[in-house]
Structures are given as C-alpha cells and as structure tokens.
Amino acid sequence: MKSTTVHRFILFILSVLLLGRGVVSNSEPAAPVKQFFEKHGARESGHTNNWAVLVCSSRYWFNYRHMANALGMYRTVKRLGIPDSNIILMLADDAACNPRNKFAGCVYSNTGNYLDLYGDNIEVDYRGYEVTVENFLRVLTGRMDSSVPRSKRLLTDDRSNIFVYMTGHGGNEFLKFQDNEEISAFDIADAFEQMWQKKRYNEIFFMVDTCQANTMFSKFYSPNILATGSSEIHENSYSHENDYDIGVAVIDKFTHYVLQFMEGINKTSQASMQDLFNTFDPKKLDSHPGVRSDLFRRPLENTLVTDFFGGVAQAEVVLPALEDAIVEPEALEPETKQRQSPTREVADTFVDPSLLATGWELPNASDVTASALRQHGGPDVDYTKLMVAAARTEIALKEPFTSTLRAWASSLLILALVSWTTVPRNRRPSEH
Amino acid sequence: MDAVSKPALAFESAFTRRSIIASYFLVIFLALPLWWKTTSIERQALPVSRVYAATGRELAFPIHVALDTRNCEVGTDTIVQEVRHHVENNGEFKQNGLSVEVSSATATANDYQVVLRPGTRDPIVDGRKVTVEVAPEHAGVAALQLADTLATLLTPYTSLRSSQAERVVTYSPRYRLAFTLLNEDAAAGNAALSWDVQNALAAQLSPLLERLSVLHNFTIESQVQYHGPLAFEPRALQVGEQIEHGLTPGDLTVFVNSAEWTLSSSVSNDPVLHFVAFIPSSKHSPLRIVDSNGLPTSSNAFILPQWGGIIIHNPQSTGIVPTLAGRPLDTIFATFRQQLSALLGVPELPPHVHARTRGVAGVTDWQLDALVRRRAAENAASAQDTLQSIVRLVAQIEDMPVGEDVKGDVQDALAALDQAYSTAPSSSTEALTFASKAQSVASRAFFNPGMLALLYFPTEHKWAVYAPLFASVTAPLLASLIREVLAWKKERKAKARGPQPVDSQRPKAE
Secondary structure (H helix, E strand, O other), X not given: OHHHHHHHHHHHHHHHHHHHHHHHHHHHHHHHHHHHHHHOOOOOOOOOXXXXXXXXXXXXXXXXXXXXXXXXXXXXXXXXXXXXXXXXEEEOOOOOOOOOOOOOOOOEOOOOOOOEOOOOOOOOOEEHHHOOHHHHHHHXXXXXXXXXXXXXXXXXXXXXXXXXXXXXXXEOOEEEEOOOEEEEHHHHHHHHHHHXXXXXXXXXXXXXXXXXXXXXXXXXXXXXXXXXXXXXXXXXXXXXXXXXXXXXXXXXXXXXXXXXXXXXXOOOOOOEHHHHHHOOOHHHHOOOOEEEOOOOOOOHHHOEOHHHXXXXXXXXXXXXXXXXXXXXXXXXXXXXXXXXXXXXXXXXXXXXXXXXXXXXXXXXXXXXXXXXXXXXXXHHHHHHHHHHHHHHHHHHHHHHHHHHHHHHHHHHHHHHHHHHHHHHHHHHHHHO | OOOOOOOOOHHHOHHHHHHHHHHHHHHHHHHHHHHHHHHOOOEOOOOHHHHHHOOOOOOOEEEEEEEEOOOOOOOHHHHHHHHHHHHHHOHHXXXXXXXXXXXXXXXXXXOEEEEEEEOOOOOEEXXXXXXXXXXXXXHHHHHHHHHHHHHXXXXXXXXXXXXXXXXXXXXXXXXXXXXXXXXXXHHHOOEEEEEOHHHHHHHHHHHHHHHHXXXXXXXXXXXXXXXXXOOOOOEEEEEOOEEEEEEOHHHHHOOOOOOOOOOOOOOOOOOEEEEEEEEOOHHHOXXXXXOOOOOEOOOOEEEEOOOEEEEEOOOOOOOEEEEEOOHHHHHHHHHHHHXXXXXXXXXXXXXXXXXXXXXXXXXXXXXXXXXXXXXXXXXXXXXXXXXXXXXXXXXXXXXXXXXXXXXXXXXXXXXXXXXXXXXXXXXXXXXXXXXXXXXXXXXXXXXXXXXXXXXXXXXXXXXXHHHHHHHHHHHHHHHHHHHHHHHHHHHHHHHHHOOOOOHHHOOOOO
C-alpha cells in the first residue's frame, strides 16, 4: 500500500514537471499570435452568437422573488438583443397567474410596480413540472429525444457564448429544484465539461443567486468559464424588498443590483465584466459575492458585458473586417449582363471586390490568425485538460479508501448493535 | 407471570419460527440479483483502441496535374521538374492533405490541366483547366509562378483571414434558407407588398444550389412582412440637399431586431440561414450604410457571420410597389447568392485569376473541389474529435451509461470514417459523403438521450439515506439469526448430553 502511494506521488510530481515544461515550450510560438491579437483588438471574444439559459428552480407563491429574478434577467438579455429562439427560460411560472397575486398576469420586481416583467411577449420554454434537474442537464448537454422541438434546445456551437443564470434555494454545493430534487455543483461541472468536449460553447458566463452560491461554481474544471455567485459558503443570500400589496419579497438583493447595473447598458455599450464586478458591494448585499475567473482566458477588463448579454453580432464588427463582409451589388453587373447575353465568348474579368481587401495581401498574418483561431483543442487546452485529469485521478484514488474505511466502520457499528441486542436477551432466562 | 403454562401454539414450534426467519433471508437473497440489475448502469465496452488509432489520421487527396507546355519554348521536362520542386517545397499542400503530382501526360477528366503559353494576360480558369500565360521576359520564373497559381487554386483556405473563416457556417448536410421581404412600415408608405420570389429564386439561386447539392440539401422558405420596426434610430445625414439616413458599423451589429421580427419558422432542427431584404419606411428613406467616418458607402448589403445576409433596398421611387420583380429583385437575389456562397465557405478565386465561363452558378470546378475537400477534412476531423470525447467522457464520468445503441453508433462512425479514408484517393465527393455520415453518426452517439449520467451524490448522502432504513432492518434480522443459531447449538448440546426435560421450548416471557 505504502509503496504504491509513493509511486503515485512520484508520478504526480513528474507529471507536474512535464506539464510545466510543456507550458513553457508552448508559450514561445504563441507569442506572435498573442501580439497579433493584441494589435487587432484584444476585446475579441471570437463568438458569433449568444445564448442564454435562465433557470428559476423554485415554485410556490412565497418564492415569487425567484421568478422575478429569472424574469428580470430574461427581460435584460432580450432587451440587449438575444432573440427568444436563443433563450431557454425554465420557470415554474406559478406566480403571474397565482390566485394570491393581486396583480393578475403581472410579475413585478420592485415595490411601486414600475415595470411588469411578465408583459405580453414572454416565451417560457420549460414550465411548471418540466423544470427538473434532468431537463436542465439535457438542455446543457444536448442529449434530447429527437421529438423535442427546436425552441427547447440549446443549439449552440463552438462560436456561441452562453449566459447561464440560476436562482432558487440552495446550500453547500447544491441547488434545490422545486422542493423535489437537487442539482449538485458536480453535475453542472460535468455537464459543462461535456459541452466543452462537444464544442458546444466558446465561453460561458455562469451566474447564480442562492444561499452559499459560490460553492456552486467551485467544482468547474472546463476552460473558458467565468462564474459569479451571490454569497460565500455558510452565508445566506437575502431578498431585497417586500411589497406590501403583493405580500411577499419581490426580488433578491444580488439580482437586483446586477439588474440595476444592466439598466445602464445598451446594445453597443463598452462596459466590461470588471465594471460589473466592481459594483458588487458586500454591505449592500449582506453577503460576499464571488467571481471565479481562473478558467477564463481573457482579462475581465477586456471582456464586454455585451459579449454575454448582447445579441447576434460580434465585437469584431468595429474592425475594418466588416468592410469586406459588405458585398457591393455593383459587382454583379457583369454577371447579370452575361446572363442576358450568354453567347459572349470573352473571358469575364470578374473580380470580387471583397477579395481585393482581404487576405491576399497578408498571407503570413492570416496564417497566424488561422492557427490562433483554433482555440478548441489547442495545445494549451490539452495541457489544462491533462492537469485536470491528473488532479481528478488523485482525488478518485483517495476517495475509495476513505469510503471503504467508513463502510467498515459503520458495518462494525451495526455488528456491535446486533451483538448488544442479542447478548442480554440470551442471558435473561438464567436471571429468572 | 402467568402461573398456568399455556399450551404451545401451533406456530410456536422451533421449526416454524426458523422457517419464518429463513424466509426473510430467502427473500433478501432472491432479491439480490434484482437489486443488482436495477442499480447497475449498463456500460458497454467501446472500441477505445480503434478510436485512438484513428487519431491524427487525415484524409489524403492525391491530385494529378497535367502540364501542357506545347505552346511554350521552354523544355517540358525542365519545367515539370521545376514545378515539382516548387510544389514539394510548398507546405500548404501537405497541410491540406494534398499530394500533388505534376506530369506532362495528357489529362483525364478528373485531372487538373495546366496550359502554359506565352502572353501577358492573367490566368484563366475553365472547368478543371487553367491557362497560364507567361511573358517571355519572365520565362525564368514561369515554374514558380505556376506553382503559386496552383497553390492558390488548390488550397484557397490557408490564406483566408479570420473574419472570412468566422463567417462560414459549420457543416450540416441540411440547411434551411429563410428569405424575408421585410417592410419597415408598410402603412407609412414606401413598401413592397409582394415579390416574385419563385422566379428570382429560379433565376438567381437555383444554379448555385444545384452546384452545391453534392455538399448540402437545401430547404427554402420565404415570407413577406409589413411591419418590422428597427430597434434604434438611424442617424440623419445631409447629402447635398437631400436628407439621408445612415447605418453605422455599430448599428449593423444590432440591426436585426430579434425581439420583434420573426424571420424563420422553427419547424425543423436544421440550421437556418436568414436572408432579409429590408425596405425602409418613408421616414428612414433612403437608408445607407456609412463607414466609421460617417460617410455613406456605395454598399447596401452586409453579412452577419453564421447567421445570414441582409440587403437594404431603397426603391427608385418612394411609394407602394404592389409586386417587387424584375431587375431590382434580381439584384437583391444576386446579392443573396453572393452572401450564401460566402456563408457556405465557397472559396473566392484569387484576384488575378479569372473564369472563362462563370455562369450564374459562379462556382468553378477548382472552387467546388477545394470546398468539397475542405468540408470532407473538416467532417473527418470533427468525427474523430467527437468519438474521442465520447471515449474520454465515458472513462471520466463513471456514472454515465453506455447503451447498445451508443456502441453501435460509435462502430458505425468508425466504419464510415474508414470508408472516408479509403475512398478519398479516388473521389473526394464520396469521401465527403462518408465523412459527413461519420460525423452525424458520431454526434448522434454523443447526444444519445440515454447517455445522461446519474446525478452526483456524495458518499455521506448515500449513508444518510440508507443507514436509517437498512440499519434498523438489519439489526433485528441479524439478532434473531444469531439467537436462533445459539439456541440451535444449545439444543444440540443438550441432545448430545442425553434426553433431559429442558424448558427452552417454553414460550417466551412477555
């Protein structure tokens, strides 16, 4: 037993050393790539489409605020340009039309009823009892029955930025779904890893508003994930305000202040994620919000809020690259003419104007970009994966040992119990 | 307690008691296989070694180039030698899995033919033939020029810039094309109430779709909308005496008002490419695209990467047009065609190379072949990736079930992949078919609904759940077993000592 532990330890040390070497030797050819990217706008996130998965995992009237949280986020991402077809909204949806709701068909997130979040244009994709852990994981991993309609699917690819928002009642490393089941931090981490493996995302922004929320993202191990939560371990998240007409709390503090920040953002805003995180104030929130960015490859100052909350288009559009995306209809003239007189023999000098402006002048630079763009499965990524795998095996090797120990201890306990019950009874006849 | 000893009841014999206790254990033992069956996860063995053996394997496409130098004074052999040399030194071919073989033999139908002749005109492409003219004073570098032209024609993607690579949609065997005539506000004047979409599609788009049918299967839908407001206010521009309206590059990125425009139906799960002809309302007419300096550009169309294309149509005269047809509509659809081919990744010809007969399809054999080769290679690589990630995930996540169907799909994908590798030398189209099949089957295996892992439960949870139930059940069961065994031993001892009245059989005290 001891020798194997020593072996394992040596192996681990060796692998760490190897990884270190790999990273060093890797960084050298990456330098020009990095330079290129810095020159051409480091804000580039490389995504072409945005998706949002918004989950309210509570139901019942007294959890009104969780529904308001999710709907507030829904309204914000929609306002900032993510189409309904790219939003998966999971909502128990029993607040708006609850008999106890004084304002039938409306959900408000503030006292004074300024803004009806429910409105007349809302698309709930998973409603009521459909909001389950299983469905949530199926949405993320894409493992669906073939009969599931398009609107319920997360049809993302390696160019998608996904915003995942969860709210509900939770605890250390778990979140309750409708008082019925729980999802653990491990499940979400594994689901994200599966998404990464299948190239289902470019970047993920994970936000969770629940008690001990920061534990929910503590188990992530896949790259390109930015996460934030409302409170630390052993810390509660609190609701923001009560409405005395509605009779319950209408929104949670964390979400309230995030939404307040978002109200100042429009589709073309240049505010960064760091700006958002800077607004977190533990005094106002009564909890310590957390940010996890060690898996995220871009600096937060260069990550736009609209990279995750925004619409279709990419930030790249401000670059001159858009110029060549514009197709000039004049270029079609010779072709149309030729169609009219197909007998013409002269070779048409068809020059696509878009080409003149592009890559042919800069073949070297373009090579660099092409290789830099292969973010998925790039060498760095492989190493991190290896490292993660190594770390996991270490954990996996330790765990069975403790669990067998525990198993033996409890069986001994049961045995002791059994003998205790049997022995005195056998003695009893002799005592008589 | 009771002075009068009760007569022993029928069930109070040792045998009955023991049978009752034994029956409990019998049930437990009989239930064990059922418990085992219901709690174990079906994990079929995947062909891991075969998956890893396929790693890094690339499709190899041999390319035969027949060099025709009859019209040139230069010696055929020397120039063939030189071109060969340059081609071998060019890394781009190898990078793309092409092994180019240059010879002076006559070309067959599937070979690429290069005709070299004196002259000063730019290279002209016709079918799989390219005519390169070399000025007499440049005869020395003719071979280099030839090799260069070949490289740009055969591997057009290596010199693509990122934005171009980014706008190309990921491969799918099926696409839905959604064409929308979108009036900003038909009620406010300046609108087209219908369009002659059938004819425009047939004239402008069908030849291209036909040409690309080896790659994709297209479904087309079209609609006319009369109210599609913008989510922002275009800025007003003073052009001469006229007021025009401008869309800045920033506006273009948020042009699509997804909250209010319904641009495609969601009847299938195929990827959709959107094409929108936008007619601004009289309030915003004419609507131009301006550059970053705020000056109007001559362009009126743009592409949203991977999403589709948009053209802003400012009619010649304001007012209501009952039917949009003829020349303006043709221009719109010609633009759509260009946008579509850009989105699908049809490589553009190098700027100095011209096509002899372009036709409406506008895709030469060189371009189509390059696209097919690229898509085949992409699909094969993607299938490999998917298979590997399945294997890796199954090893990594222990609670993930692997059913018979997943195993079957993985095997099918591997078989299709093998076929793709073996057919690539003879036909790139067939290689694409197999690679695409491998990719879709591998994806199906990955997305198998049965592959959802069990939820994670910490070991503490398991004990917390099971201990209260099983501990309390096991204790009396085991206790009674031990007691019975002890009683049985005692009885046997007593028997061995000789017949003796023992009151061990008496009913238990209450």
